[in-house]
Structure formats: structure tokens, C-alpha cells
Amino acid sequence: MSDSAIRPRKEFGKTIAADITHRLREEIIACGLAPGEPLRFDVLRERFGASFTTLREALTALAAEGLVDAQEQRGFRVAPVSRQDLVEVTDARVLIEVELIRRSIERGDDDWEIAVISTLHRLKRIEQRDPEHPLRDPEWKIAHRQFHQALVSACGSATLLAIRAELFDRAERYRHLSANFRPRPRDKAGEHQAIMQAAISRNADLAVQLIEAHIRSTSDNVTKYAGHLLDAE
Amino acid sequence: MSDSAIRPRKEFGKTIAADITHRLREEIIACGLAPGEPLRFDVLRERFGASFTTLREALTALAAEGLVDAQEQRGFRVAPVSRQDLVEVTDARVLIEVELIRRSIERGDDDWEIAVISTLHRLKRIEQRDPEHPLRDPEWKIAHRQFHQALVSACGSATLLAIRAELFDRAERYRHLSANFRPRPRDKAGEHQAIMQAAISRNADLAVQLIEAHIRSTSDNVTKYAGHLLDAE
DNA sequence: ATCGGTATGATTTTCGAAAATATGGTCTGG
DNA sequence: CCAGACCATATTTTCGAAAATCATACCGAT
Numbered sequence: 001m002s003d004s005a006i007r008p009r010k011e012f013g014k015t016i017a018a019d020i021t022h023r024l025r026e027e028i029i030a031c032g033l034a035p036g037e038p039l040r041f042d043v044l045r046e047r048f049g050a051s052f053t054t055l056r057e058a059l060t061a062l063a064a065e066g067l068v069d070a071q072e073q074r075g076f077r078v079a080p081v082s083r084q085d086l087v088e089v090t091d092a093r094v095l096i097e098v099e100l101i102r103r104s105i106e107r108g109d110d111d112w113e114i115a116v117i118s119t120l121h122r123l124k125r126i127e128q129r130d131p132e133h134p135l136r137d138p139e140w141k142i143a144h145r146q147f148h149q150a151l152v153s154a155c156g157s158a159t160l161l162a163i164r165a166e167l168f169d170r171a172e173r174y175r176h177l178s179a180n181f182r183p184r185p186r187d188k189a190g191e192h193q194a195i196m197q198a199a200i201s202r203n204a205d206l207a208v209q210l211i212e213a214h215i216r217s218t219s220d221n222v223t224k225y226a227g228h229l230l231d232a233e
Numbered sequence: 234m235s236d237s238a239i240r241p242r243k244e245f246g247k248t249i250a251a252d253i254t255h256r257l258r259e260e261i262i263a264c265g266l267a268p269g270e271p272l273r274f275d276v277l278r279e280r281f282g283a284s285f286t287t288l289r290e291a292l293t294a295l296a297a298e299g300l301v302d303a304q305e306q307r308g309f310r311v312a313p314v315s316r317q318d319l320v321e322v323t324d325a326r327v328l329i330e331v332e333l334i335r336r337s338i339e340r341g342d343d344d345w346e347i348a349v350i351s352t353l354h355r356l357k358r359i360e361q362r363d364p365e366h367p368l369r370d371p372e373w374k375i376a377h378r379q380f381h382q383a384l385v386s387a388c389g390s391a392t393l394l395a396i397r398a399e400l401f402d403r404a405e406r407y408r409h410l411s412a413n414f415r416p417r418p419r420d421k422a423g424e425h426q427a428i429m430q431a432a433i434s435r436n437a438d439l440a441v442q443l444i445e446a447h448i449r450s451t452s453d454n455v456t457k458y459a460g461h462l463l464d465a466e
Numbered sequence: 467a468t469c470g471g472t473a474t475g476a477t478t479t480t481c482g483a484a485a486a487t488a489t490g491g492t493c494t495g496g
Numbered sequence: 497c498c499a500g501a502c503c504a505t506a507t508t509t510t511c512g513a514a515a516a517t518c519a520t521a522c523c524g525a526t
Contacts, residue, residue, distance in 0.1 A: 014305040014517095015479065017293070041508070051481045053286040056509080060250070060290050064297030066392070072247040073487060075508060088392040095393075099328055159299070159321040160328075163396055247487095248509065274478070284511045289479080306517060308478060 020048050021058040028067045028078055029169055031176045035081040035229075039068070065166050067173070083223070083230045086174055090219040093167045097215060098208045100152035100160055105204045108154035113200055119147040120196045127189055134188070135179040141172075147192060151199055151211075175218060178226035253281050254291040261300045261311055262402055264409045268314040268462075272301065298399050300406070316456065316463045319407055323452040326400045330448065331441050333385035333393055338437045341387035346433055348383040353429045356380050360422055367421070368412040374405075380425060384432055384444075408451060411459030 027033050044055050059076045062068040069079045104112065123143040127134060134140040145168070152164065191214050198207035223230070260266050277288050292309045295301040302312045337345065356376040360367060367373040378401070385397060424447050431440035456463070 017289075017479080018305060042506095052509080053289070053482095053511095054480060056286070057290050057293050060294050061297050064294050066395070072251060073508070074489095085392070088390045091390065092392050092396070095328070095332055157321045157324065159318070159325050159400075162299070163325070167392075250509080275476095285479080286481095286512090287510060306478070307519095 016050055017054050017057045017061075020050050020054060021061050023048065024058055024062060025065070025067060025169065028062070029173045029176065031173060033078045035078050035173075035177070037078045039076040039078060041075075066170055081174065081177060081230055083227075085170075086219060086222060086230065089167055089170045089174070090215060093164075093171055093215050094212050096160060096164050096167065097152065097211055100155040100157070100164060101199070101207050101211050102204050103155035103157070104152050105199055105202050105207060107156055108199075112150070112154040115150040115153060116147070116196055116199055119143065119150040120192055123147050123192065124189060133179075135176060145172075147196075151195065171215075171218070174222045174226075177229055178222040178224075181225040182221060183225075249283055250287050250290045250294075253283050253287060254294050256281065257291055257295060258298070258300060258402065261295070262406045262409065264406060266311045268311050268406075268410070270311045272309040272311060274308075299403055314407065314410060314463055316460075318403075319452060319455060319463065322400055322403045322407070323448060326397075326404055326448050327445050329393060329397050329400065330385065330444055333388040333390070333397060334432070334440050334444055335437050336388035336390070337385050338432055338435050338440060340389055341432075345383075345387040348386060349380070349429055349432055352376065352380040352383040353425055356425065357422060366412075368409060378405075380429075384428065404448075404451070407455045407459075410462055411455040411457075414458040415454060416458075 024033075033039070039059060041052055041055060044050075045052070048055065050058075059068050060070065063070040063076065067079050069077050071077065108116075123140070123146075126137065126140045126143050130137055130140075134144070148168065149165075152161065155161065191210065195207060195210045195214065198210055257266075266272070272292060274285055274288060277283075278285070281288065283291075292301050293303065296303040296309065300312050302310050304310065341349075356373070356379075359370065359373045359376050363370055363373075367377070381401065382398075385394065388394065424443065428440060428443045428447065431443055
């Protein structure tokens with residue numbers, strides 16, 4: 001029996017449910033499934049090749065993360081977007097990210113510095129390759145996520161890191177929402193570089209200031225270029 | 234056909250899964266299910282009268298809340314407790330609760346004041362009735378939760394309130410853990426009264442200071458009287 | 467005695483059928 | 497023409513059997 005004949009069903013987690021959760025999450029973040037769109041089991045069953053109950057488990061998990069909206073007895077839908085929600089996510093991110101940056105700068109060791117520098121380096125490499133549409137490049141998305149993750153990774157609180165990760169995902173969905181309408185990306189490379197330098201040189205106040213501006217300007221860009229999408233809901 | 238013959242299966246949510254999620258959550262918080270204890274489906278099936286998949290959905294939701302630990306392919310267990318986790322939960326609570334109190338004091342209207350005053354009044358009534366073992370009284374637990382909820386309810390961020398609620402639950406489990414070893418409750422009534430007065434008089438700095446002390450002293454009490462339970466894990 | 471493999475029992479995970487519930491349209495009486 | 501009851505259909509929710517996976521004990525070879 002050759003292995004190649006067996007189609008691997010679990011690319012990510014060990015269980016199918018965890019795998020589907022991951023794939024659904026990515027698709028919702030990338031707006032492949034539109035905000036507010038009903039998630040019907042027949043459709044999902046065909047698209048993801050899993051049974052009712054397995055899909056249900058995945059949707060329940062994503063509902064707890066705030067990416068899916070569970071309407072009891074009336075199924076699930078992709079979590080809607082709104083100006084209010086964007087403001088809440090942005091404010092919460094600032095509150096938590098600022099705290100975690102401070103703690104990481106306070107506690108970060110050599111490994112932390114290396115992680116910050118190397119993830120930024122990888123990010124810049126990818127940006128040089130295709131500077132026009134970074135959000136459409138899956139590799140850029142991963143590298144961008146990993147750089148910001150590295151910045152706060154030395155904070156010492158798994159609890160706050162988990163909360164931060166959920167908020168990051170919810171914010172990334174808004175970035176995707178506006179990506180198609182944004183004329184050209186602003187100078188993110190420079191911002192990331194400045195944040196890295198402030199962090200490595202242990203200048204906490206500056207790093208905090210740059211991170212807050214980074215988060216808020218991203219949010220402002222969404223309002224500016226995708227504001228019309230936030231009212232329809 | 235008489236209604237009395239039908240046993241109501243859904244006391245809380247509309248779906249059985251939501252109901253089981255709620256009951257399991259309460260039981261884990263009250264330490265009726267011990268930290269680290271394996272959650273085997275056979276046992277849960279008998280205890281809660283639901284099928285594998287329904288239980289699985291409930292456990293998945295609680296895993297996302299941090300009350301259950303999902304070990305892929307090896308089932309679920311009640312989330313373990315540890316000094317580290319207690320410190321993380323406490324710090325995260327302080328960070329968020331402080332922010333929400335400030336916002337509520339800033340934004341709270343008449344209804345907010347009424348909610349704060351009336352929930353405190355109810356709490357004190359219940360305390361007078363049985364001042365010895367408040368945590369064993371389900372009514373006190375509910376009233377206590379509602380008072381603290383009322384304090385932050387005017388903050389304007391459903392996102393942060395949801396995060397706060399999860400952290401509150403995780404902290405309450407630690408309180409239950411130490412309840413059996415604590416000699417006598419400290420003067421919580423006085424602390425709550427002072428917090429209420431600071432909030433209603435819009436003294437944000439004082440309210441923040443009192444809330445932080447309240448949260449940290451609760452946590453310290455757990456370490457003091459249930460520290461031995463935190464090392465075993 | 468130790469290691470590696472393997473059979474066995476226990477447990478979790480997944481599936482699709484069946485039950486429960488919601489939705490939408492039709493009919494009837496006012 | 498409208499409101500409300502009723503039926504038919506679409507969809508979700510729940511169930512227990514079946515498949516997959518893990519843990520353990522046993523065995524034989526080195």
C-alpha cells in the first residue's frame with residue numbers, strides 16, 4: 001500500500017476538527033467568507049469534506065474567538081463587521097499590545113532580540129520581492145504575523161499572548177477588507193524597522209508610541225478606504 | 234400529554250450544547266471537577282446525559298475560554314492550576330479591569346449608577362443572611378459577579394467585557410480552590426462599599442486603586458491558603 | 467535485563483441517519 | 497385586504513454506531 005494513494009486530510013492539527021478550525025479561521029480572516037455570510041452546513045460539508053458534527057465543533061471554537069457568530073437554533077454566520085467593532089478591536093489591541101511590548105523589552109533576552117531581528121529581516125526580504133500587494137502574499141502575511149508575535153513573545157504571559165492573538169486575527173480581517181480598495185501601501189517597512197530598533201535598544205516609551213501609532217493608523221486606513229463596507233452591515 | 238412528564242433538558246441556552254457548556258463551566262469554576270482531572274466521555278455522558286458529539290462541542294468551547302485543556306487525540310481535562318497561571322490571570326485582570334473602570338466612570342449614566350448601587354445592595358443583603366461562607370452560597374456568587382459586572386458595564390466595549398468575563402471566571406475558580414482552607418473571610422463588604430462610593434463619586438484614581446488592591450489581595454489569599462495545591466500540579 | 471515490536475483493550479474522534487426546530491407559503495375567516 | 501393558523505420544506509441539532517487512535521502489557525531477540 002503506497003502512502004501517496006492516501007490523501008492527507010489533516011494538514012494542520014492532529015484532529016480533523018482542529019484542521020477545519022484552522023482552515024476556516026484563515027478563510028474568514030482573508031474574507032474568502034464574507035462578513036455576515038451565513039455558514040450553512042451543506043455548503044461547508046462540500047467545501048471542507050467533513051461531517052456535520054465536526055464542522056459544528058470548529059464553528060463553536062471560532063465563535064468563542066469572535067470570528068463566527070452563533071445564532072442558537074438558527075445556525076452560524078461569519079461575524080459581522082462594523083465601525084463599532086473595529087474601534088473596540090483597535091482600542092483593545094492598543095491596551096494589550098502596549099503592555100506586552102513594555103514587558104518584553106523589560107524581560108527579553110538574547111533569544112528574543114535574535115527573534116525580533118530575524119523575523120523583521122525575513123519580512124523585508126519578502127517585501128523586496130513583491131512590494132505592491134503584500135496582503136495578497138501568504139508568505140508576507142505569515143512573516144508579518146511572526147514579526148509582531150516576536151516583539152511581544154518575551155512578555156511572560158501566555159494568557160495575554162492568547163488574547164492578543166485573537167485580537168490580531170480580528171484586526172487582520174479588517175485589513176483584508178480594505179486591501180482591495182487601498183491605493184498603495186504606506187511605508188510599513190519603515191515603521192517596522194523603527195519599532196524593531198526601539199525595542200532592541202530597550203527604549204520602551206518610544207517603542208510603545210510607535211506601536212500605538214502603527215495599530216491606529218492601520219485602523220484609520222480601514223475606515224478611510226473601506227468605510228462604505230462598515231455601514232452596510 | 235402533561236408538560237410535567239417532560240423533563241426540561243435545556244435550562245439555559247436554547248440548545249443542549251449551550252446548556253451543557255454552561256453547566257460544565259459552573260462545575261469547573263466551583264471545583265466540582267478538580268483541576269487537571271481527565272474528562273472522559275463515558276463519565277460525562279452519564280453525568281450530563283448528552284451524546285459524545287454534543288459533549289465534544291461543549292468541551293471545545295470551554296477550551297477556547299481557558300477552563301478546559303484539549304489534548305489532541307488524547308481527550309480533554311480540566312485546565313490545570315499553577316502559581317504561574319494565577320499570576321497571569323491576576324495581572325491580566327488588573328490591566329483590563331482598571332481600564333474598564335476608568336471608562337465606565339467616564340461614561341456611566343444614571344442607569345449605570347443605579348445598577349452599581351442596587352447590585353451592591355443585594356450583595357450586602359445576602360451577606361447579612363449568612364456571613365460565614367459566602368462562596369458556598371450560589372446566590373452570593375451570582376450577586377458578587379453582578380456587582381463587579383455592573384461596575385464596568387458602562388465601558389462601551391463588548392470586546393473587552395467578554396475578555397474580562399473569561400478572566401473573572403478563571404479567577405473565581407482559584408477563589409473556590411482556596412475557600413475550604415481559608416480561616417474566615419476578610420472584610421469584603423467594606424471593600425465593595427468603598428469601591429462603589431469611589432465609582433459613584435467619579436473618583437477614578439481612587440476606584441482604580443481600590444479595584445487593583447481588591448483583585449491582588451484576593452489572589453494573595455489564594456496563594457497563602459491554597460499554595461500547597463498549586464505546587465502539586 | 468533491555469530494547470523493539472506487536473497484539474489487545476480502552477478511549478477518542480468521526481460519520482451520516484434521525485429528530486427537532488425554523489422558515490416560507492397557502493389557505494381561511496374576519 | 498389583512499391577520500393568524502396550518503402545512504410543507506429547508507436547516508440545524510442530536511444521537512449512537514463505527515472507525516481511528518492511543519496506552520499497556522506481553523513476547524522474543526539480542
